[in-house]
Amino acid sequence: MVMAHYIGIMSGTSLDGIDAVLVTTDGRHIELKGRTSAPMASDLRERLLAIAGGGAVTAQQWGELDAALGRAYADITRQLLADTGISAAQVRAIGCHGQTVWHQPDGELPFSLQLGDGNRLAAETGITTVTDFRRKDMALGGQGAPLVPAFHQCVLAHSERLRIVVNIGGIANISVLAPGHPVRGHDVGPGNMLLDLWCRRHTGAPFDRDAALGRQGRVLPDLLARLLSEPWLALPAPKSTGRELFNDAWLERHLAGDEAIADVQATLTEFTATAIVRQAQQWPAGELLVCGGGGHNPLLMARLTALLPDWRVNTTNAAGVDMDAMEAMAFAWLAHQTLHHLPGNLPEVTGARRPAVLGAVHFPD
Missing domain, CATH: 3.30.420.40 (ATPase, nucleotide binding domain)
Structure with a gap:
């Protein structure tokens, strides 16, 4: 062709x-x-x-x-x-x-x-x-989703090492590109969606630029545990999700109501990172390549790096494909x-x- x-x-x-x-x-x-x-x-x-x-x-x-x-x-x-x-x-x-x-x-x-x-x-x-x-x-x-793993295979598969591509948009999804194995992939859970929702509600800004709000807060262990208890997260693949599940009402059900604004933002960032890391850790250590808007969140990228110390964590820019x-x-x-x-x-x-x-x-x- x-x-x-x-x-x-x-x-x-x-x-x-x-x-x-x-x-x-x-x-x-x-x-x-x-x-x-x-x-x-x-x-x-x-x-x-x-x-x-x-x-x-x-x-x-x-x-x-x-x-x-x-x-x-x-x-x-x-x-x-x-x-x-x-x-x-x-x-x-x-x-x-x-x-x-x-x-x-x-x-x-x-x-x-x-x-x-x-x-x-x-x-x-x-x-x-x-x-x-x-x-x-x-x-x-x-x-019906995700559809991007076929494209990730086309542009990012490596003949010798495992690559997991994480697209962090409103929803986060992964593509597992393992040499000699069929491509695997599925939605992971919220990416930027809840982060944007919380930031917009409390600051009026459409997203937390440079994680300015999230970096002011601390992770709340009890809230994080409640978020991670969502049954959908434990479902086996294939699976996909969206705003129909992870929305304002879903978040409200998990809040006690007395949390500091910045602490919730930090905890939501940790929630996104942890959900991704739990899926990556089912595979031997390799490369984790991030694309989408989440790649611009320095707190989220730092947490992925810290939670995967044996992995090479970067954006897809490092592999020659513009993450945006x-x-x-x-x-x-x-x-x-x-x-x-x-x-x-x-x-x-x-x-x-x-x-x-x-x-x-x-x-x-």
């Missing part, structure tokens, strides 16, 4: 913004050519948070959110093209994750729902667009897989009955 331009768009569970990347790939090799980010418009973010929190929504509101997200994705695509000097005609396709508003992988009728009108995105940009990556995997009995671009790059790569009728999921990771071509394709004309 020849190298071609693809765009990947990602807006994650944290709802802090939209990331877009331009890559060239042939499915086996991938090169990052450009990246841009934009904050999520505050009114759009608040409406999405209300839905993700289980709030009632009318059909009109639902449709308007879908259209508004499609337009926002088109806006950032145009910005990316302008920044890189690449024309829409030179781009083979856009892979757009969409905005997850509800993820229900278990129960009688499992489903995952992402908003962001792919038809509008294709029509406004003139670029073939692939969306809705998760539901085919779920139709085949899988969790990783997930958007994955969806650009998944668009390539779809258009070439190649599987995008790993049944060993998601639990699906078989590999499958993922996504819905929207043509611009």
Whole structure:
């Protein structure tokens, strides 16, 4: 296959913004050519948070959110093209994750729902667009997530040493890349989600920049123990989760109510780190490579390093892949897989009955 331009768009569970990347790939090799980010418009973010929190929504509101997200994705695509000097005609396709508003992988009728009108995105940009990556995997009995381990295998697998890639977005997920073994991976639990929620509630800031709040506090052992007692954490893989479980109400149930604000922030950081470390310690010591927003949290990175003294802990930047671009790059790569009728999921990771071509394709004309 020849190298071609693809765009990947990602807006994650944290709802802090939209990331877009331009890559060239042939499915086996991938090169990052450009990246841009934009904050999520505050009114759009608040409406999405209300839905993700289980709030009632009318059909009109639902449709308007879908259209508004499609337009926002088109806006950032145009910005990316302008920044890189690449024309829409030179781009083979856009892979757009969409905005997850509800993820229900278990129960009688499992489903995952992402908003962001792919038809509008294709029509406004003139670029073939692939969306809705998760539901085919779920139709085949899988969790629909995480999907990035297949991409991590493509760009970060090492022939001689174990690498565990930890994507710390709103939710944290791991990919276990062990030489000679199938890729393993699953969601671990909250990444930045609860940290952002607590920081926003008490400071008004969208996240704890440089862990300024968390570093003022101390870990509260009793609160940490209550957080770690969450039954979902002990479930075997395959498993995935989201804001439907780890939300404001969940956190409130575990608080005594008299904790200092900074102490809660420090304890939530320790909770995220401990949940990740418990999964890593099931494997021989190797490399732990962090991507996503969590890689910018110095307290979280320090705790991962301290809790894994025999491991080499770093960000994926050290392995040559931009930690901030990783997930958007994955969806650009998944668009390539779809258009070439190649599987995008790993049944060993998601639990699906078989590999499958993922996504819905929207043509611009």
